[in-house]
Amino acid sequence: MSSNNAESSPALGPQQHYLQALADRRLLLQRCAECGWHQFPPRSLCVHCGAGEPDWVSPSGLGTVYSCSVVARAPEVGGDYNVVLVDLDEGVRLMSHMVNHPEGSSLIGSRVSACFEPGPEGPRLVFTPVEEAA
């Protein structure tokens, strides 16, 4: 740790911390040490109780699709793609992209798991369907 360049390199903010973990193919969420609240996007305070510096935890990655929409795009730039909102079991909602699902099937309400796929700017967080024992 160097202290003489504090101005040019401020301490890693919550958003940078989150993105740096993603670049390592790790999904992190914040969990408040005081009240146990999980939150996303990352902030420096718990939005639930106001306590400072929430802990970082690794969620299960499991969740349920809350909504899904298809964005139309020309075939020459990759074709249509979907955008999903996923409610993680920890209680936070993430916007992402669904992979490995049957074309045309309804995704809403389906169980999914977080995974990573290579993207142009490094690993990209996506979701894939999971079959769960009843």
Ligand SMILES: [Zn+2]
């Ligand atoms: Zn809290």
